[in-house]
Amino acid sequence: MAQDLGSSQNASQNLTENLSKLRNSELHSELQNRVDEERKLLHQILLLIIEIDQRKLYLPMACSSLFAYLVTLIGYSPASAQRRIDAARMMQQVPELGKKIEEGSLKLTQISQAQQAIRLAQKKDKTQISPSEKEQLLTKLENKTGPESELILAQEFDLPVQTQVKQKIQRDESVRVELTFSKEQMETLTRAKELLSHALPGATLTEVIASLAERYVKQRTAVKAPTKQKDLSSLSQDSNSTPEVTGCQNSSLRPSEKSSLKSSQKFSLNPSQKAVPSSIKKAILSSNEGCQFVDRNTGKICGSKDFLQADHIQPRFAGGGNEPTNIRGLCSSHNQYRYTAGC
């Protein structure tokens, strides 16, 4: 056993050393090959789960269910275990599914989404969905993203649109809220999240909504308090001393906050005469195109809207100016990559 561990550590060390010698294209192919193997392995794992389920092997092993067995004895997280159970049971009825998993045209998450929608639809309509109907449904989900699959499933089964707001107070006094946003409202929220990505990297939707509410409250209370006393000088002082607003002036991603500042503040916080004009930055931010970094081999454009920054196509040190045709949006990762890679 100790020998196995030693050899495993050596193999890992050898692999790390070998990987560092690979060219970029070889490294990419290597990962692609491993991911293909991973999908084949996933198919095999699902076949094993089906066999274990049929034998109810988990019962003599002191697990009350297949789910409990996969979590406690095999070590999957509850969500991973449920996705594999959903996929395994679907594969029993639709054997073709295994091939689609191996090809990568259907992901575990989509299969799990389909199983959940089928359960809801069967309960709602009090009918059973046949294996051939399930197969047709899965064909429609092939090569679709998670949100696209969700939409197809909701429309296919005419699942009810939940609009009622649900709130539940939890034992630590936090409140769990279930909300429904329209398509347009969700797009606006997603945009707000992108614009806040400098200040709130990787924020959840909850954090974005909480942050927007906090900013609104600060903005309103900063205006209202001195107005009551008719003290305009204190109003100016209050807005200057709001750390949340002052702290984000170096950001190129927050035009709405910049526009709320006085011109003297803008000047003092952005004194360089060579800085990209705010009108151009705003144009980049309001554009829906996102990061314009292009992979020269594939033509793929990054398109990320997170941490978007104004970048000089012809760098300033190489004589590039601030004219709009020389400015483009790059995400911070590609902005940094461009200069470290010298491209």
Ligand SMILES: [Zn+2]
């Ligand atoms: Zn990018």
